[in-house]
């Protein structure tokens with residue numbers, strides 16, 4: 098297999114599980130050393146590092162709640178101290194506590210904004226400053242969502258954060274282009290992870306969501322690894338400010 102990230106250092110937030118973990122392992126498979134951020138799942142983070150090391154790459158897990166701005170600078174510093182540089186940054190950490198709109202608790206709304214959007218802003222800013230100081234460009238990928246483009250009755254607090262990530266990549270692509278830093282987003286469809294385990298325990302909803310997918314199945318975390326590695330790699334050297342739907346065709350499937 099051609100290794101698309103040979104010698105690169107890749108940072109991934111929220112990589113103790115799910116899409117972030119798949120992205121981290123995918124980067125390691127393609128020759129990168131990988132630093133992962135996580136908040137609570139120490140066992141998951143340690144297992145991810147072991148998997149990265151088993152692939153012959155260096156791995157590092159750094160605990161920190163991305164809603165705290167200091168987590169961003171601490172994560173980038175820890176990774177840079179360990180591996181000497183930051184080449185690729187994947188902003189993935191996110192939550193989606195489903196809740197109705199009319200009685201949405203203030204804390205639920207604010208927590209979702211702080212983790213998904215504010216945290217992303219600080220993380221991307223910290224990574225970009227390191228890349229600018231290094232002087233040899235880089236690639237930033239935000240894990241946005243199909244929900245940047247469509248709504249959800251129980252996601253009125255969540256979908257704006259995903260749209261915000263999509264838009265953040267468009268603006269940072271402009272701000273950072275002169276530094277050779279590319280910024281893009283992936284827009285996953287419904288991917289089977291912990292984030293929606295409870296929601297998709299409703300078999301009728303799960304069947305309804307799967308029925309909308311032309312490829313005939315809901316996604317798996319590993320379905321995101323390839324698209325993220327592509328956007329991180331030199332294969333995408335002229336791609337910035339772009340977004341890539343990874344949804345099995347769900348978005349376009351009206352009838």
Ligand SMILES: NC(=O)C1=CN([C@@H]2O[C@H](COP(=O)(O)OP(=O)(O)OC[C@H]3O[C@@H](n4cnc5c(N)ncnc54)[C@H](OP(=O)(O)O)[C@@H]3O)[C@@H](O)[C@H]2O)C=CC1
Pocket residue numbers: 110111112113114115116117134135136137138139161162163164189190191192193212240241242243244284285286287288289290291292293
């Ligand atoms: N699954 C899906 O259908 C889709 C997911 N997405 C997006 O993909 C991203 C990953 O979600 P997914 O893998 O599905 O979900 P998971 O719940 O499986 O994973 C979420 C990850 O984020 C971490 N995390 C959560 N909160 C924080 C925090 N405050 N600080 C640091 N890390 C945190 C978790 O680590 P820990 O448990 O250690 O805190 C975990 O590693 C999210 O941004 C989500 O919005 C987008 C479209 C579809």
Ligand SMILES: C[C@H](O)[C@@H]1OC(=O)[C@H](O)[C@@H]1O
Pocket residue numbers: 193241242243244249252259286287288292293296
């Ligand atoms: C949590 C949802 O099931 C998941 O996350 C998203 O961004 C999309 O709304 C997916 O359905």
